[in-house]
Structures are given as C-alpha cells and as structure tokens.
Amino acid sequence: MSLLEQLTQDMVTAMKAKDKETLSVVRMLKAAVTNEQISLGHDLTSDDENAVLSREYKQRKESLAEFESAGRTDLVEKTQHELAVVEKYLPEQLTAEEITQIVQAAIEQSGAESMRDMGKVMGIVMPQVKGKADGKLVNETVKAALS
Structure with missing residues (x-):
C-alpha cells in the first residue's frame, strides 16, 4: 500500500x-x-x-x-x-548505537583523521541513514568521532 x-x-x-x-x-x-x-x-x-x-x-x-x-x-x-x-x-529510526557503528565504518572506509575530513564521512553516512535518522544527530556523532 x-x-x-x-x-x-x-x-x-x-x-x-x-x-x-x-x-x-x-x-x-x-x-x-x-x-x-x-x-x-x-x-x-x-x-x-x-x-x-x-x-x-x-x-x-x-x-x-x-x-x-x-x-x-x-x-x-x-x-x-x-x-x-x-x-x-516514518520508517523505524536508527538508534544512537547504530548510527555510531555506521559512522565508525564510514571513517574507516574514507580514512578520515580530523574534522577536515567531515565532508567525506558525511557523504558516505547520509545516503545510508536517509529517512532513518535525524541529520543533526548524525552530524553530532560524526563531529564527536572525528574530534
């Protein structure tokens, strides 16, 4: 339907x-x-x-x-x-743990090391979580992981 x-x-x-x-x-x-x-x-x-x-x-x-x-x-x-x-x-939303796992995988995949690489990480993460997670929460998770 x-x-x-x-x-x-x-x-x-x-x-x-x-x-x-x-x-x-x-x-x-x-x-x-x-x-x-x-x-x-x-x-x-x-x-x-x-x-x-x-x-x-x-x-x-x-x-x-x-x-x-x-x-x-x-x-x-x-x-x-x-x-x-x-x-x-809305589709079922991802938990903070699941978002963190996706972010960590994206960091490893992109080889990101600092906040300058945030765009690379976000480019990998956002298509995976589109509609399933709040962009603000994803952004904060990526910032925390890269700092």
Missing part, C-alpha cells in the same frame, strides 16, 4: 472517529505528499515519500523547540500530537 493510500485510509478513519486533530495532520501530510508528486511530475518512490515525511517531521520538531522556548504550552501540546501522528508514517 502506498503512502497516499495509507493517508487516505487514515483520513477516513479519523473522520469517522471525529478526531479533528489527527485529521488535520493527516490532511497536511497528504497535501505535502501530493504537492511533491506534482512538483516531481511522477509517482513518488519510497525514498521520496520518506524525504517528504522527514521534512514535515523536522519542521514540527523545530516548531516545538520554538514554542517551548517561548512558553507556549498550548502550541507545545498540539505540536507534540502532530509529531506523534507523523512518526507513525
């Missing part, structure tokens, strides 16, 4: 359950996926779908941090609910 079909099915379920918050998030996700499909001009691959979902997740994560720092508890709760809904559609 494609992501669009899953989103449509979940949208109907949320409508029947009268769950307005979930319905709103599912509609936003469906719109984002459809817009991406239109802009690319073809059906989305699973990697394309994951990229859209990751982008939506990242936007909400950044919003959450802003709302927390501003003390907007009403928006914090809403954004946390949105994050939970988006997470349902």
